[in-house]
Amino acid sequence: MERYHDLGIAMARADVKEIVVEKDRPGRPDAGKVFVAVHAHLDDIPYYAAGLCAKLIHEGYTGYLVRTSNDEKRGGHTAAQNILSNEQEHARVAQAIGFRDSFDFYYQNHEMNNISTLDIRGRLIFLFRALKADTVVSFNPWGHGEENPDHWVTGRAVEEAAWMSGIETDYPEHMEAGFMPHEVLERYYFYGRPGQVYNRVVDTGSHIEKKIDAIVECRSQGDGDAGSKLRARLAKEGKRLPLLGSDNRTADREYARQFLLDDDREYGKPHGLKFAERFYYIDQRRPRVSKVEEYVKQHAAPL
Numbered sequence: 597m598e599r600y601h602d603l604g605i606a607m608a609r610a611d612v613k614e615i616v617v618e619k620d621r622p623g624r625p626d627a628g629k630v631f632v633a634v635h636a637h638l639d640d641i642p643y644y645a646a647g648l649c650a651k652l653i654h655e656g657y658t659g660y661l662v663r664t665s666n667d668e669k670r671g672g673h674t675a676a677q678n679i680l681s682n683e684q685e686h687a688r689v690a691q692a693i694g695f696r697d698s699f700d701f702y703y704q705n706h707e708m709n710n711i712s713t714l715d716i717r718g719r720l721i722f723l724f725r726a727l728k729a730d731t732v733v734s735f736n737p738w739g740h741g742e743e744n745p746d747h748w749v750t751g752r753a754v755e756e757a758a759w760m761s762g763i764e765t766d767y768p769e770h771m772e773a774g775f776m777p778h779e780v781l782e783r784y785y786f787y788g789r790p791g792q793v794y795n796r797v798v799d800t801g802s803h804i805e806k807k808i809d810a811i812v813e814c815r816s817q818g819d820g821d822a823g824s825k826l827r828a829r830l831a832k833e834g835k836r837l838p839l840l841g842s843d844n845r846t847a848d849r850e851y852a853r854q855f856l857l858d859d860d861r862e863y864g865k866p867h868g869l870k871f872a873e874r875f876y877y878i879d880q881r882r883p884r885v886s887k888v889e890e891y892v893k894q895h896a897a898p899l
């Protein structure tokens with residue numbers, strides 16, 4: 597912060613108390629902009645932010661998806677098999693939401709608090725510069741109640757990298773290679789655990805089918821195949837649920853719609869929305885006024 601203070605630059609930050617409801621905007625107002633969504637595990641973005649990501653892409657953004665862990669602990673098989681199934685499903689999640697590309701960093705699952713923080717930050721700085729990211733979507737690095745080290749390690753690295761990617765004296769060799777400094781000025785942090793702060797409620801009603809598309813690809817973790825599993829169990833018992841339809845794809849999608857979107861409904865209710873996602877949003881795009889230059893303009897006298 598002292599850097600900004602010394603330069604007399606006013607930092608613009610959204611007020612936590614001020615809750616803004618972000619609705620659909622007509623046309624493609626964000627055409628030409630780029631966002632990078634950074635999560636740790638296959639099912640993080642699908643549950644926390646698939647509606648927001650689908651909305652941003654629909655409104656013109658180009659999106660990229662980064663998964664930091666290797667997800668080896670989830671999938672019900674050996675670590676190696678779990679890494680493979682989560683990797684394959686991650687590419688399908690990216691496709692379902694409409695991301696242009698996805699990246700996997702493969703840090704060891706649940707052990708990310710022992711990785712090099714400089715390594716992950718450096719990789720993110722490179723990506724933010726190479727992709728010219730305007731906006732990031734990730735974990736709140738300071739959110740209460742976070743039990744999973746992969747989440748907060750990822751969130752902190754994203755926050756540091758979003759700022760540092762704009763500083764030309766960090767990794768100057770990037771510039772030699774043609775990747776110029778590029779500060780990320782908008783940030784959406786997930787509402788990840790009960791009690792975390794949020795100042796933005798995003799209306800995801802018209803993007804809920806994409807969110808369901810993403811959730812049903814989360815089969816190694818995230819209950820994406822829970823509908824077809826329930827359908828098979830009931831068939832063995834000689835029963836069927838009309839809700840689940842007559843094929844596995846329908847069963848998974850309708851199960852997700854019925855049972856896996858309770859948070860989205862609850863977050864929308866106070867605002868009269870059918871579905872919503874919550875975020876702590878930071879916007880640093882507002883004009884930065886230099887107090888020194890303002891003072892000079894008003895008080896400078898001829899010699």
Ligand SMILES: [Zn+2]
Binds near residue numbers: 639640744747
């Ligand atoms: Zn996670």
